[in-house]
Amino acid sequence: MNESTAMKGREAGEMSSAAPSEATLLPPVDIYEDAAGITIKADLPGVSRERLTIQVDKDTLTIEGEAAIEMPEGMQALYADLRSTRFRRSFTLSPELAADRITAQVKDGVLTLQVPKRAEARPRKIEISVG
């Protein structure tokens, strides 16, 4: 499974906010930068493409996902490292990044986000007015 999706920036107010009482896990991430932009990789085991939400609200990028774990009926937990199936983490983007051109890819529970840099960051001459 290796899907690519382009994303559009969205207006504020339509973020699906989970009930604050529900425990969420903070997925571990790698963040690195190269000439093209910033890459974010996050471990979201059990989260398929359909159960993953990536949103940009102004300068905040939020990743949210719910792991689907098939469990037989009558199962009792013997041991659990993970106590929740809900992942959530958000990041603040900086203005030179093109939030409207972020691309996302999910493979084997690893989300890769590419945040490109804006091309139109042209140098501009600043006039000083004396007076």
Added chain:
Amino acid sequence: MFGYLSSFENDLFGQLERMRREMDALFSGPPGPMGIRSVTSGTYPAINVGAASDRVDVYLFAAGVDPRSLDISLQQHLLSIAGERPAEAPAEAQFYRRERFAGDFRRVISLPEDVDPDRVEARYRDGVLHITVARREEVKPRQIQVE
């Protein structure tokens, strides 16, 4: 509005969560004996184990692993899973965060003693390795009739 200028984590809820964990550790008293094969919390990959009357299910949260590279073995009731997750990043990349595990891993867990090592199934999907081990017939709960 200057959020992007801060170079440090300022996630309040993350900090509260960490504080809660530290408080829990503080008030749970002196540590008792720990499992001989136990690992530090947060070790990759996380494992959950569930048991039903006829089977034991093991979930290994191993995102980004090639399932063919996994070495899974069950010796009596001792399940061991070994594998490797390679580090992958372009050479010129400058890292800000490196929280994801890279390298070799191995986890060994002790399952209930009545599991049948001959009836094991393993599937890997969306980064979760799900191993199902059947339990032996004789230990299933049996209804006893009163005469």
